[in-house]
Amino acid sequence: MENFIVTTTRKPDSAQEIFAEEISQKLGGKFIQREDFSFDLLKKNHDAENILLVKKNSLSIVTAEGELFFHPNTAHLRIKNLRGGEGDRLIDALKISDGSKVLDCTLGLGSDAIVESFIVGAAGKVVALEINPLIAEIVSHGLKNFSDDSPHILEAMRRVKVINTDCGEFLKTCADNSFDVVYFDPMFRRPIKKSSGLNPIRPLADNRPLAKEIIAEACRVAKFRVVLKEHNGSSEFVRLGFKIVDGGKYSSVAFGVIDKNFFPSVDLNSQAKCKTSVS
Ligand SMILES: C[S@@+](CC[C@H](N)C(=O)[O-])C[C@H]1O[C@@H](n2cnc3c(N)ncnc32)[C@H](O)[C@@H]1O
Structure with a gap:
């Protein structure tokens, strides 16, 4: 700590x-x-x-990089777009819908978790994990108490269940196929500095790369797929065995998927374990 x-x-x-x-x-x-x-x-x-x-009525953390506080950030606009019939890159990669169960292994400031929660609704479940206790505390408090937004966004926030834990440890405690999807958005290997929303989180966030063993556990726990967000061109997709499904030429981020019914041909330990867990 x-x-x-x-x-x-x-x-x-x-x-x-x-x-x-x-x-x-x-x-x-x-x-x-x-x-x-x-x-x-x-x-x-x-x-x-x-x-x-x-x-x-709120909490914040004063770090060397500035003040970190909870705000729905991009979730507000993304939900507005979804309600207007537009797509969302994360939701398309996760392939979730009303009633889905999502394990979001990297809560951060919670924007992705709020959008996931909006999509899965009251019939679904979003459990979001954060290893840093200060980030977990301010985001969990914000999700429960933030009030300056539309009712459907506030309801989505209230439904997210935050747990302060290491996702690797938490995954070990989960039963096989207990979530529909498991999602990772780790701190990028090459930070995108212009995404200034994440700058105050940098001194606190866990920057370690994901271990292959964590991805193998995620494959066991996910019923349908495991999704990774990384910077476009990241070698993490190949190292961890993800197939890029959305890596727009002009976008700074990309999404990779390990689908339990479809395994990319790259032979990695994590995928081998993935195969075993569904057979
Ligand atoms: C890039 S941020 C996630 C941003 C988030 N998707 C959002 O919408 O705000 C990554 C977060 O994952 C956390 N993290 C890194 N490794 C972790 C681990 N092993 N278990 C749980 N959380 C972890 C970091 O501390 C950081 O807060």
């Missing part, structure tokens, strides 16, 4: 202070009274890299 403290805005009310105390006990960071200190001074005085900030 990274080195962080918990504090409030200047002049907090008592509910903020109580909540800040509770979060500090839950996550282990020390609660520090804000008084009139700047973030820089608080970090210096308490030798902290990051600050978990309790505001009146």
Whole structure:
């Protein structure tokens, strides 16, 4: 767990202070009274890299890259487009619909999970995993409490179930075929800096490449398919055994799929295990 403290805005009310105390006990960071200190001074005085900030109705994390807070971000526009009859690249790759069960292994800021949740509806299920406890906390809090959006988007947010865990460990606990699809959107091997929405997450996010063993477990747990998002041209698709299904020439990102009823010819351990799990 990274080195962080918990504090409030200047002049907090008592509910903020109580909540800040509770979060500090839950996550282990020390609660520090804000008084009139700047973030820089608080970090210096308490030798902290990051600050978990309790505001009146929301949480944020102050990192070296800026302030990270929950917002539906691109999910709002993507859902608007879907409602208008347009497609969505992720949903097309996942091939999910009303009632589907999705395991999203990389929650991040939650935009993809919200769109998945909108599509699968109340009859479906979206479980989203995040290894970093601070990211998991602020996004989970935002999904439950954010209120400035349309009812169908808020309902989609409320349905996402967030778990603070390593996806590799979680997958080991899942039964065979227990989710329809398993999705990975890891931090790209070559970051796209212009996607500035993700910049504040970088100092906190887990940047390790996905292990082949994790993909093999995902193949066991997914009933239909495993999907990977990476930067266009990434060698991760071949290394991990994914077939690119959407890698638009002019797009910076691409989607790869391991389909349980169709195996690309590249012979990788992960695919071998995938085959075994369905036979
Ligand atoms: C690129 S972001 C995901 C963005 C997300 N799809 C969205 O719509 O906002 C990747 C996230 O996955 C998390 N992550 C990386 N490795 C993980 C693991 N083994 N288990 C769970 N989460 C992980 C990172 O900490 C980071 O927050």
